Amino acid sequence: MEAAVEMKGISHWFGKVQVIHDVDLSVEKGEIFGLLGPSGSGKTTLVKMMTGLLRPSKGVVQLNGEKMPSLKQLRQFGFMAQSDALYSELTGRENLDFFASLYGMSRKDRHLRMNHVLDMVDLTAYASRPVNTYSGGMKRRLSLAASLIHEPELIILDEPTVGIDPVLRQSIWSELNRLRNHGVTIIVTTHVMDEAEKCGHLALLRDGRMMAEDIPSQLKSKLGVSSIEEVFLHYGGGARA
Structure with a gap:
């Protein structure tokens, strides 16, 4: 079976410090x-x-x-980083709509997927609020939803x-x-x-x-x-x- 991810002989340095061996x-x-x-x-x-x-x-x-x-x-693939890459002035739904548009999803598909992932992370009731009003945990949940929006x-x-x-x-x-x-x-x-x-x-x-x-x-x-x-x-x- 073909591997989804293959890393071979990976080493990495930041300056003179080796962090991966x-x-x-x-x-x-x-x-x-x-x-x-x-x-x-x-x-x-x-x-x-x-x-x-x-x-x-x-x-x-x-x-x-x-x-x-x-x-x-x-x-x-979808990627959720440790730090939340969200637009704080936009609402939760607007953030998801933006990320979905980057993947070329149709308006109908975007709407269906946004509803699904918002429900999954329990943010449906807060989807119309600006992200700058979210708690840290809510931002993590929205970031997770964004990583799943395009069904990677x-x-x-x-x-x-x-x-x-x-x-x-x-x-x-x-x-x-x-x-x-x-x-x-x-x-x-x-x-x-x-x-x-x-x-x-x-x-x-x-x-x-x-x-x-x-x-x-x-x-x-x-x-x-x-x-x-x-x-x-x-x-x-x-x-x-």
């Missing part, structure tokens, strides 16, 4: 793949290279067999549920699982243990190095532990903040 990573189509690690472990740097926002100093990144950055592939076949989410309450977090994960069941590939960075358990595969990072990669049950079995938290502490305890 010879990472190899393969994400199959139609799975939820988690990047787990403490702050400073390299998760965000890796996803930026997946999206083409950052070129690796060394190595090759491919999406659907095409080397990144690729204009064609930019239309095939690959979704890259950088800590998507930070600041979101547990009930809504459960609803969002139910939607992610529904999308996966329809063949969508999902990559999510997290340091939330119960979210890591929900991933089909997990890669654990520490100080820019790949420490382990497998399905959650195998990661626990190899160490003889009962929780992903124990796996995390074993592999990730020495990472810098």
